[in-house]
Amino acid sequence: MNFFRAALLATALALPMASTASLAATPADVLVVAQNIDDIVAIDPAQAYEFSSGEYVTQVYDRLVQYDAEDPTKLVGGVASEWVADDAAKTITFTLRDGVKFHSGNPLRPEDVIYTFNRVIALNKAPAFILTQLGWTPENIEQMVTADGANKVVVKYEGDFSSAFVLNVLAARPGSVIDAETVKANEVDGDFGNAWLNANSAGTGPFKLRTYRAGEMLALEANPDYFKGAPTLRQVIIRHVAEAATQQLMLKSGDIDMAKNLTPDQVGGLGEDVKVETYPQAAVHFLSFNQKIETLTSPAVWEAARYLIDYKGMTDSFLKGQMETHQAFWPKGFPGSLDENPYSFDPEKAKKILADAGVTTPIKVTLDVINSTPFTDMAQSLQASFGQAGINFEILPGTGSQVITKYRARTHEAMLLYWGPDFMDPHSNAKAFAYNEDNADDKYQSTTTWRNAWAVPEELNKETKAALAEADPAKRDAIYVDLQKKVQANSPIVVMFQAQKQVAMSPSVEGYVNGANSDFVYYRLVKKAQ
Template identity: 75%
Template sequence: MKQFRSILLASTLILPIAAPAAFAETPDDVLVVAQNIDDIVAIDPAQAYEFTSGELVTNLYDRLVQYDAEDTTTLAAGLASDWTADDEAKTITFTLRDGATFASGNEVTAEDVVYSFGRVIKLNLTPAFILAQLGWTAENVDDMVTADGNTVTVKYEGDFSSNFVLNVLASRPASIVDSKLVMEHEVDGDMGNAWLNENAAGSGPFKLDSYSPAQMVRMSANESYFNGAPEIDSVIIRHVAEAATQQLLLEQGDIDLARNLTPDQIASLDSEEIKVETFPQAAVHFLSFNQKTESLTDPAVWEAARYLVDYTGMTDTIINGQMEVHQAFWPKGFPGSYDETPFSYDPEKAKEILDEAGIETPITVSLDVINAAPFTDMAQSLQASFADAGINFEILPGTGAQVITKYRERTHQAMLLYWGPDFMDPHSNAKAFAYNSDNSDDSYAATTTWRNAWAVPEDMNEETMAALAEADAETRLEMYQDLQKKVQENSPIVIMFQAAYQVAMADNVEGYVNGATSDFVYYRLVDKQ
């Protein structure tokens, strides 16, 4: 990279940024990241529920099983070297790997696992519901998770397979903490929660050197990491709220990665020393029709709608770099995704479908949308393209809270929204898009199916629950792919796009991994060539 007039790098890590200035090039063994990190509320794995905190937990902690930097789509061994599942007995027995240690130097033991899982359930903070799905409660968790030597046996309750359990145990709150270190910092029975929200007690590829809320995070490589020490010696994440400032710092060479540039800023980058990488994200964006609106109940309207979305028109312009075409409910990049995109903008075909079904047009429909870019731009595109077939949208912009409230109350007609999974198992989205066992008004469910008053066909309900319980991993994923095909072909939910995330970085940065969720942001493989 080019050389710049120097001011000590340390000053850029401490002082607020004011007028544009030129700084020193970043050190070869340090990755400097500019990012808005003021969303962090907690970094304790038992409480962390924000995007940035998820990234920190992933780099500071391990789980028994986990999706790792080399392949974010494959569940791999973490602190467990192997495991045996008994679906009939509803148990999984994990054998811990030899030689794994925490950053403190303490050995990772089966007792640490028991403590970590029980701690999440007993503290009962925001992400505890993910582990509680396994039938664990504060009263029974000590019986449901037990240690014997270097093995841990996990029991679960519910009609689901061990594959589902493994994905739950690969989620953020299942991170393993150093119980000895944490208990040393327990205050008034908080199980070390206050201390862990300022410090770390993990075995991950990085150690937390310092954390200053809304200022900076500094991590150093864990040289004894069981999966190999990170390529980079340390990572510094600076809180830089303004995207324009992030761009300036990147162009000057004062940082290596800019995490929050806008599409316009990405497009304006003009340097041979900066590159942009695009990473698919978990959120899927969809248009849905409330089945309480009579004009929207004919499946011919659903089918025609799929040919009235100008998919490439939007991805080439208003959402360029922010989304890519994806037409199934489980995101690409996750095991079990269905990535076929059979629909394209074809208003003549849409009109033919409506005519053959005897649908009288024009149809006038209100479309609720969050009053912010790019959603309002997307709504205007839909308004123009649907009008070609006689479906007229009246756009109703509102705040996020207003739009979501109408959606939950089932008082909308058409809705433009997005959905993301709580953890990396296809059931997390299948239950939202392919299941609705009780469509009555007084049976609220936090699903797109219920909120759109769609009484899902019983065979699809049964297949969703059968997939949840299927013991064979490959067969289970095939079942979820089949469900995606069915929803894609015949439902009042038109899935259009998958979110994408662009990261601008210096051209000498290699190995940065940004998976489909914040839990899959990895710095372990980063190297500065």
């Protein structure tokens, strides 16, 4: 970008509230996005475990196999051109593509893949559990991922599951292959380059990180040597804009090309000069109760809660077009989903459930919530409806990272949050909502069950493991449906909605792809029509 155009863009970014007449359009080869990205805790792919960081990782890194922009529903080769699975021996042999280079210019080698997986297991950050499901430990990982010649990697796994499940695991975020030589050169005090990768990138992806300022912006620069072809755009700039109203003004004035967090009312008021695309999402939104809080441990409280949510009132108003009622942990539209919604808003029934169980009201409960739309609106609706049965919420708003960090520490009382699958297999959500074999404080698990200190009944733990081991697809789906019914009826985690993503953009923007979850967001094919 020449000096004049760089200065023009900088001026536009600095003046989001200026009038339309004083602003030029964003440059033709730069996409400027307004988005709430304050949920980001980390951008190192071995640590990144938030929705916004998932979007970032997909732009910058590739995996051995992955769901890609051309068809986000189909698993294809990433940096691996082909693979051969041996279910009996529990191995998969991957052949690496020729000519793939990291952003540094270093060539991709089997050693990079081996280092990537060793590093995830050694660091043991939030998403590491995705890979440890394969029986990988710090003690055996060097034997589980090995090189076979100059361009093959052999992956071994342990457990009662098929290679299809393993491929979905390897396509998840912590499978993102990193440049071993570059990361090792930036290691400090044995951190495996973690601090450096939280401010820099070392991938093979279509974009590389140019600038990251937490709570402010992510700037990505195109990789001209990407093995699937260079992106049309030269840069993607994602600006942190928490206020939906500000995003709307910026889009209408031409300061940005895309707004990702508008309310239904704002979407409806954009006019014909802006186009809006709707993308079904895999994320489910839930209310949960920490079982360390004595007043929240009664199953009667859990059951009553299901009748104290004004599902229709919310989806008909401020959630219209952005969420639909869905009361099971695996999202609608995927094999094995439970699509029955047996609960509706009924305060009188809720009060009777509490009274019959001898639950003393009023109950005072703090409710943690991300301080942005639509979460604050949802929290206020819950505060009003639960109050009718004597459950009084004190709303505690915070940034996404603050709320999520508190949730991981199990220091909340009630939590309003969302969950998306870590990989596109129903076990991802079943393990999160229906499994917890060790509820000890020092046995951290990236699941809603552990984070809410819910010691899951052994029946559910066994059934979750049985579903994972089932080879017959129809039987496997049936087990997951049964699990969802049991969790739906008796759990301190109340699933309420499934998300739909509405993205507003300039009519000039073409080729944007937004799949079912945050890992399936792609800017590689985007272009701006002239």
